[in-house]
Amino acid sequence: MFMNTRSKFDQNLKELKSLQLNMAAEAETAIKNAMLALLNQDIGLASKVMNGDQVIDDLEYDIHEKVLQLIAQQSPVAKDLRRLHVALTVSSEVERLGDIAVNIAKSVVHIGNEKYLKELSEIPKMMEMATEMLTEAITAFYSEDPALAKKCAEKDDQVDEMFGDILKELLTYTPQNPDSTNQIIQLAFVCRSIERIADHSTNIAENVIYLETGKRYNLNA
């Protein structure tokens, strides 16, 4: 009886989502590479992460431009409006994830080839949980799945706890290893970055729920 009168707009929204997923994939790869660089003390890979951030920044710019264009031309309402709002918010979150990957990579460079005081064991576990959250958040965003978004956010407290424990442990090394203060500080920075990855993943998850339900949840509380 009725025809879809917004096929062009729907096509624009598909293109926007494709841009967002490209951006998320770039950031996810950057994070994973930064972590790999830390574990392997791979300065070359760390440099690659730092140099690659511009791609993520450019994608954020493209997304913001596209969203503003669609708001101006299509007068979106209801879920269309939320979708565009979420595109702006999530792209900013993802841009921050790119910056976090750069920060980790910088720490890798600062530590250089100096042998780790202790074999990294807890930090990789924390990394694993944070990257799992990130992957879930991106998957939930892709499939517009609020249940998966909630599941993702549930892990945030565990990451916070790990962060506290690792930080305490790192501080105990300081008095006995005054020559390694730089390494200890850089590892603390890295842990802080990983903790932020979990926070940004949670923020993305909140946006997935908002997109689907129109209701705002603070999953970080």
Add this chain to the structure above:
Amino acid sequence: MVTAIKERTTVEVTVQSKSEFQPENILTVNNLEVFYGEKRAVNGISMIVEKNAVTALIGPSGCGKSTFLRSINRMNDLIPGASAKGEIVYEGLNILSDDINVVALRKEIGMVFQKPNPFPKSIYENITHALKFAGIKKKSLLDEIVEESLKKAALWDEVKDRLDKSAYSLSGGQQQRLCIARTIAMKPTVILLDEPSSALDPISNAKIEDLIVKLKKDYSIMIVTHNMQQASRVSDKTAFFLSGDLIEYDHTEKIFTNPSVKKTEEYISGRFG
């Protein structure tokens, strides 16, 4: 003034409960059905219209929204074969009753149409014509009402020096505001607007919208519009009609940000219609 509409008799208000008929509501529509001959155009709609608020009626062509609007001041009486069942309760009276004085009713529930329709008379006479018909002859009083009505319709400053000029000399947007002034002159409580700015340019449209928002301080306004942005800009409540049914009726902000019914979402976001 309402006593002029009918010898006052109490109507049994059969809406959900009498307590809902509170002062902040101006109209209570209960199970309204409107027919054109055998064809039912409005399928048993119930809704409460708030006082001093703008209520927007939206929906695709043929959904029954204009029929619904025209029922409220009995304009459908002028269409051969049209009939209505149910109740529209205004000030305790069912205005669908046979013994309602529809001329008096239309003074209280005025209407402005899609196409500006000024009389082929001067600007001044457009306002005073109905007033004289209603028995107001005193020049000073007529002058006062003309000025007040034109000021309320945001037209006074543009026409005060040429009140004796033909209404046809005005632009389309000015003519529409003159029609609103003409309605206001009768001191209505409700103003019905049937796509009042769809024939106007964007600036005139913006002036009408601005006017609608200002007028709700003194009047209760119902507007039929095909312009979703207009509905979202000017109205406090929005009712979405589809195929003669009221699909959703809620605060405008809710309707345009997070409607409860999927069909509403599809319509307002232009996915059909």
